[in-house]
Structure formats: C-alpha cells, structure tokens
Amino acid sequence: MSSPVISVRELGKLYQLGTSRSHDSLRDQIAHGAKTFMRGMLTGNRTKCPKSKVDEFWALRDVSFDVEEGDVIGVIGRNGAGKSTLLKVLSEITEPTTGEVRVRGRVASLLEVGTGFHPELSGRENIYLNGAILGMSKAEITRKFDEIVDFSDVERFLDTPVKRYSSGMHMRLAFAVAAHLEPEILIVDEVLAVGDVAFQKKCLGKMQEVSSHGRTVLFVSHSMPTVLRLCKRVILLNRGRMEFDGSPEEATRKYLTTGADRASERVWNDAATAPGNAVARLHSIRVLNAAGAVSETIDISEPFEISVEYWNFDDSLKPTVSIHFTNEDGIVLFVVNDFNNTEWWTTPRKQGLVRSTCRVPANFVAEGRLFVLVALVTYNPQVMHAIEPNAVSFQAADQIDSLGTREKYGGCWPGVLRPNLPWNVQHLEESAALPVKSHTMSALSASDQ
Numbered sequence: 001m002s003s004p005v006i007s008v009r010e011l012g013k014l015y016q017l018g019t020s021r022s023h024d025s026l027r028d029q030i031a032h033g034a035k036t037f038m039r040g041m042l043t044g045n046r047t048k049c050p051k052s053k054v055d056e057f058w059a060l061r062d063v064s065f066d067v068e069e070g071d072v073i074g075v076i077g078r079n080g081a082g083k084s085t086l087l088k089v090l091s092e093i094t095e096p097t098t099g100e101v102r103v104r105g106r107v108a109s110l111l112e113v114g115t116g117f118h119p120e121l122s123g124r125e126n127i128y129l130n131g132a133i134l135g136m137s138k139a140e141i142t143r144k145f146d147e148i149v150d151f152s153d154v155e156r157f158l159d160t161p162v163k164r165y166s167s168g169m170h171m172r173l174a175f176a177v178a179a180h181l182e183p184e185i186l187i188v189d190e191v192l193a194v195g196d197v198a199f200q201k202k203c204l205g206k207m208q209e210v211s212s213h214g215r216t217v218l219f220v221s222h223s224m225p226t227v228l229r230l231c232k233r234v235i236l237l238n239r240g241r242m243e244f245d246g247s248p249e250e251a252t253r254k255y256l257t258t259g260a261d262r263a264s265e266r267v268w269n270d271a272a273t274a275p276g277n278a279v280a281r282l283h284s285i286r287v288l289n290a291a292g293a294v295s296e297t298i299d300i301s302e303p304f305e306i307s308v309e310y311w312n313f314d315d316s317l318k319p320t321v322s323i324h325f326t327n328e329d330g331i332v333l334f335v336v337n338d339f340n341n342t343e344w345w346t347t348p349r350k351q352g353l354v355r356s357t358c359r360v361p362a363n364f365v366a367e368g369r370l371f372v373l374v375a376l377v378t379y380n381p382q383v384m385h386a387i388e389p390n391a392v393s394f395q396a397a398d399q400i401d402s403l404g405t406r407e408k409y410g411g412c413w414p415g416v417l418r419p420n421l422p423w424n425v426q427h428l429e430e431s432a433a434l435p436v437k438s439h440t441m442s443a444l445s446a447s448d449q
Contacts, residue, residue: 073219074234075219090107124159230247253328280310296394304359305403
C-alpha cells in the first residue's frame with residue numbers, strides 16, 4: 001500500500017494576540033521608539049511603557065489525518081474554525097507551532113486572490129514565474145500556456161501588469177495557472193466566491209478533471225451543495241479542532257446543526273471586528289416571526305422575515321444583501337437579493353447603519369431546520385465585502401390543524417418547499433362519475449363473496 005501524499009500528526013498553530021508591533025516595519029519601530037523617548041523627555045517620565053497584554057490563540061490544535069493520492073477532500077467549518085490556517089500550513093506558507101506535516105508531491109496553492117503574482121509583471125510573465133516556482137521547465141509551461149490563457153479568458157490583457165487586473169481577472173488567471181500546471185496536489189481556499197457563476201462551474205469542472213487523473217485536491221468551501229457534489233470525504237473543523245472526518249453527507253449535517261440552539265439572532269456590536277471590510281460590515285441578522293419578534297420557531301402558515309443590518313462606510317457604492325436558505329441536507333432552497341426591486345434602487349445610501357429586510361410569504365418553505373447564509377456584495381464588478389455562512393437558523397413547523405399545507409395529515413411530507421397552491425374541486429353528475437359495471441366485474445365480485 002502506497003504512503004499517503006499528505007500526513008498530518010497532532011498539528012497545532014498558536015498565534016500571539018496583542019503583539020502587532022512585532023510585525024511593524026523597521027521605520028515604524030524607529031518612529032514608535034522616537035515618540036516614546038520624546039514623550040518621556042517632555043513629561044519627565046523616563047519609566048518604561050507597560051507591556052501590552054498578550055493573549056494566546058490556538059488556530060489549530062491536535063489535528064491529525066492522512067490524505068491518499070487522488071482524494072478530493074473538503075474542509076468546512078464556521079469562520080475562525082481554522083480552515084485557512086490549515087491550508088496555509090499544508091502549503092508551507094505558515095509554520096506549525098506543534099506537530100508534524102509531511103507532503104509528498106508538487107503543491108499548487110490558491111489561497112488568496114493573486115497569490116504568488118508579482119504586481120509589476122504582466123500576466124504572461126506571471127504564468128512563467130508561477131510555473132518556475134512549481135519546478136517546471138520553460139518548455140513544460142509553454143506546452144500548457146494556451147490552455148491557461150483560454151481557461152482564464154484574459155488574453156486581451158495578457159501583456160498588462162497584473163496590478164491593473166480586477167479581482168475577478170486575478171482569480172481567473174491564478175486558478176488557471178494553479179490547475180493547469182500539473183501539480184500532484186491542488187489546494188484551493190474559498191476564493192471561487194470572487195468569480196461569476198459560469199466561471200465557478202468551470203473551476204469545479206476542472207477540479208473534478210484534476211482528481212480524475214489521480215491528483216489530489218483539498219479545498220475550503222462554504223457551499224454545502226458543492227462539497228456534496230465534489231468531495232469523497234470532508235473534514236469538519238470547529239474552533240481549531242477536528243470535529244469530524246468522514247462522509248460528506250454526515251459532515252455537512254453536523255456543520256449545519258452546530259450551534260443551532262442560539263442561531264435565530266446574531267449581533268456584532270463592534271464594527272471594527274464584525275465581518276466585512278472598508279465598504280460594509282455586518283451588524284446583526286435576525287429571524288422574525290409574523291409578530292415581528294425574534295423567534296427560534298416559525299409557523300410556515302404565517303409569513304416571516306430575515307432582517308439584516310450593516311454599517312455602510314462608503315456612500316458612493318450600494319452594497320446588496322444576499323441571503324441563501326439551506327436545509328439540513330445542505331441543499332440550497334433558494335437565494336434572494338435586495339437589489340432586484342425598485343426600493344433598493346431608489347433608496348439613497350448614506351454612511352451609517354442600514355437595515356434590509358426580506359419577507360418570506362406564508363406556506364412557502366417545508367418544515368425542518370433551515371439555515372441562512374448572509375453576504376454583503378457589490379456587483380459589476382463583483383466584490384464580496386462580508387460572508388457569514390450558517391449565520392442564523394430556525395425551525396420551520398407545519399402544525400396539524402393550522403392554516404398550513406399539512407391540515408389533518410400527520411405523515412411524512414417530502415419536498416424542500418411546501419406551497420399551499422389553489423385547487424379546484426368539482427362534483428360531476430352521478431351518471432358520468434360512476435363507472436359502468438361489466439359482466440366480468442360482476443362475476444369477479446360474485447366469486448369473491
């Protein structure tokens with residue numbers, strides 16, 4: 001039996017919080033020292049400044065697993081679970097604090113948009129640069145060059161410095177290079193969210209093709225349908241520890257039900273640490289029942305709302321709220337965005353807190369636990385400001401004797417949606433409604449008696 005291409009044993013990664021000065025440039029450290037000295041000269045206080053409090057944060061702790069050649073492994077978990085840190089350690093971008101990692105084979109990593117690109121070089125030059133980093137000869141890169149360009153769809157800008165590329169162009173070229181230069185191991189983070197739907201499908205198809213040729217793929221994704229479709233095995237991380245390693249179906253179910261008891265409301269009171277960027281950050285996400293109250297249980301016979309509040313920092317843009325509803329099997333039931341209505345287009349955007357509320361009609365969703373992904377996005381070009389998978393959840397209930405679809409029926413009711421559609425029932429004339437008995441039917445009836 002061949003040895004695994006990736007072997008991880010008791011892996012741990014420790015970060016020191018409150019030590020930001022350790023990453024300052026020499027100029028910043030000199031400036032900080034000069035300010036401290038001058039402050040002491042002016043005030044007469046020559047005592048040393050108190051040291052900042054240092055907190056320890058284990059991004060990964062006691063993680064162990066093996067990956068065989070040709071495996072397609074998904075890595076899932078909430079934000080901050082340690083997914084990206086794990087991929088960085090496997091890519092030798094970050095050194096582990098404890099444990100051991102052994103990787104056998106050439107690794108191509110796509111962890112951030114434009115990773116490994118030199119901004120001053122053209123797209124053409126960066127293709128050859130990345131190939132050289134992977135240990136390929138110029139002849140090998142040239143053989144794959146046309147495929148890379150065709151896949152990335154950046155031929156028009158091939159001789160333009162990549163610093164002038166949009167984030168989507170960066171991502172398309174980076175993925176094309178990583179996937180086509182024949183690595184034994186392809187490691188991909190959730191950067192596919194930058195691209196449009198058509199390109200995401202191309203990327204997923206390419207990853208399936210790579211794995212079919214016996215190469216190994218590890219990737220982080222917040223899309224449970226993608227994980228279920230692409231992966232043979234899934235690792236679930238929770239607060240830096242490996243909570244599950246096994247079938248995609250069980251892993252996604254565990255992921256979606258984690259923290260379900262507190263999921264009908266999420267609030268971030270500090271804009272500095274809330275999910276988002278310089279354009280917009282999430283403030284709160286709430287599930288509201290028909291009475292407008294935060295509720296863990298929603299009666300499907302009544303309408304309900306998802307309320308999203310976010311800080312808007314740039315009044316020149318119009319972030320849109322995107323909401324994905326997913327069931328316990330990881331199936332996306334439907335996706336809604338607030339930009340597809342007149343109110344969104346006509347409402348001016350000012351800097352400050354914005355509330356966007358989606359109203360779901362009665363008798364629309366099926367019973368069961370539903371999970372809500374919320375994202376803040378700007379389109380044309382598409383830029384993701386914040387994404388919070390599994391942000392909130394709630395229990396949809398179809399009560400017997402309510403005004404829902406179930407009425408008095410108490411059995412299993414399949415389907416991911418449960419609309420209460422209009423029906424028309426007519427009583428036809430008795431002579432037309434009843435079948436005519438034949439002699440054969442009469443004979444059978446007589447023999448049965």
